[in-house]
């Protein structure tokens with residue numbers, strides 16, 4: 646379990662959900678492994694589930710940047 650540094654979320658869980666860009670599966674931060682493209686996530690919401698990340702060989706289908714694991 647990796648904890649974001651400087652974050653003490655006591656009494657505040659802050660669940661976020663994202664949608665996989667490819668299969669539209671709802672991904673919950675902290676529950677599912679979510680990968681994103683650091684280059685086009687802000688304009689394109691490029692979040693991917695683990696299965697699709699594997700299908701994409703870890704690369705963004707839009708800009709070929711290596712996908713990062715979202716924590």
Ligand SMILES: [Zn+2]
Nearest residue numbers: 665668694697
């Ligand atoms: Zn997916």
Ligand SMILES: [Zn+2]
Nearest residue numbers: 682685705708
């Ligand atoms: Zn990208």
